[in-house]
Amino acid sequence: MSAAPSFPYLLVATDLDGTLLRPDDTVSGRTREALAAVTAAGAAHIIVTGRAVPWTRHVLTDLEYDGLAVCGQGAQVYHAGEGRLLTSVTLDRQLARLAVAKIEADTGGLHLAVSQDGIEGKILAGPGYHLQEGPLPALRVGTDELWTEPVNKVYLQHPRLTDDQLTLAARQAAGDLVGVTMAGEGVVELLPLGLSKATGLSLAARRLGVTANRTIAFGDMPNDVPMFGWAAYGVAMANAHEELKAVSDEITLSNAEDGIAVVLERLLG
Numbered sequence: 001m002s003a004a005p006s007f008p009y010l011l012v013a014t015d016l017d018g019t020l021l022r023p024d025d026t027v028s029g030r031t032r033e034a035l036a037a038v039t040a041a042g043a044a045h046i047i048v049t050g051r052a053v054p055w056t057r058h059v060l061t062d063l064e065y066d067g068l069a070v071c072g073q074g075a076q077v078y079h080a081g082e083g084r085l086l087t088s089v090t091l092d093r094q095l096a097r098l099a100v101a102k103i104e105a106d107t108g109g110l111h112l113a114v115s116q117d118g119i120e121g122k123i124l125a126g127p128g129y130h131l132q133e134g135p136l137p138a139l140r141v142g143t144d145e146l147w148t149e150p151v152n153k154v155y156l157q158h159p160r161l162t163d164d165q166l167t168l169a170a171r172q173a174a175g176d177l178v179g180v181t182m183a184g185e186g187v188v189e190l191l192p193l194g195l196s197k198a199t200g201l202s203l204a205a206r207r208l209g210v211t212a213n214r215t216i217a218f219g220d221m222p223n224d225v226p227m228f229g230w231a232a233y234g235v236a237m238a239n240a241h242e243e244l245k246a247v248s249d250e251i252t253l254s255n256a257e258d259g260i261a262v263v264l265e266r267l268l269g
Contacts, residue, residue: 006269007041010214013070013201013227016049016059017184018220018255019237027063034261037268044208046070048197050183050223052115052152053078053085054122068207072115073181073191073223074200075152077207083119087203090117090150091178091192097147099174099190100154106173107166113138113155114146121152129157132186154190163188167222181223182241189223196226216267218252218260219244235263 012035014020020027035045048070049056056071056078066081077087104110111128115121123138125131126146131138146154158166166188170180179191205215217224217231220240228234228247236248237259245251252259 007038007043007267008214009216009232009267010043011205011208011210011216012038012043012045012264013048013215013217013231014045014260015197015219015221015224015227016047016051016056018239019218019224020047020255020260021059022256025059028258028261030258031261032063034258034264034268038264041268044210046201046204046208048074048201048204048217048227050181050187050189050197050221052076052121052123053119057119068204070197070200070204072152072200073183073189074195074197075192077200077204078119085119086207087200088117088152089192089195090152091154091190093147093151095177096151096154096190099170099177100156102177103156103170103173107158107161107169109159111157111159112143112146113157114151115153115155117150117152128159129155130186152191156188156190157186183221183223197223198226198230201227202230216263218263220255235259 050073052072053076060080069078069080071078075089079086113125113129115123124141124146125138126143163182167182179193179195182188212230213232215231216233217227218235220237222241222243224244234248235250235252236245238254252263
């Protein structure tokens with residue numbers, strides 16, 4: 001796989017929310033054109049999102065995207081053109097419940113939700129969990145019902161702690177059992193230990209025959225930090241969390257201001 005000399009990368013990895021998507025959950029015409037120019041130059045575009053596949057498919061359809069997508073914080077590599085999962089990693093439910101218990105011992109009661117595994121996996125929200133608007137309605141269930149089917153992540157909320165405080169507390173209490181990441185406002189997640197966007201992206205890149213040193217990545221939240229660590233060049237949006245900005249190679253304009261397009265147009269010359 002080779003890109004034209006005018007574009008220095010073979011792979012462009014973009015987060016969705018707060019990055020590729022504007023605040024109204026659409027992708028601008030300018031950004032679409034920039035990505036089309038990148039692929040015309042011989043590079044690949046791959047979406048790398050914390051959303052599980054069911055929450056991502058409508059975006060891929062809107063973009064007429066038929067390549068690989070890394071979903072669920074790296075747990076799922078999904079082939080959009082074929083409509084099938086190539087890889088899927090689940091979170092051990094017994095371990096997750098132990099992790100939740102250890103965190104609650106330090107923080108007090110948590111509100112929980114889970115993302116079920118699979119292309120048709122549902123979001124189940126337990127008592128007290130604040131539901132955000134999204135393309136896939138969550139189902140209200142009792143606490144015990146959260147654990148009846150395989151899951152790829154657990155969502156945590158706390159009645160008093162901020163997202164940053166909850167993330168830190170969860171890592172301190174259960175970081176030896178599960179991965180902990182913050183993916184957005186009100187979105188603190190427990191994942192299989194060692195799983196990240198970087199692990200999913202590396203698997204997808206290997207299938208495409210592309211290496212990390214020819215990859216540029218765009219993101220906005222702490223869950224993008226591992227992806228920036230893997231890719232040769234990491235670009236944070238102006239609206240990004242300070243933790244990601246601190247490890248970025250460049251800060252572009254916000255997702256509302258075509259920040260991705262600005263960088264790609266410059267690199268395309």
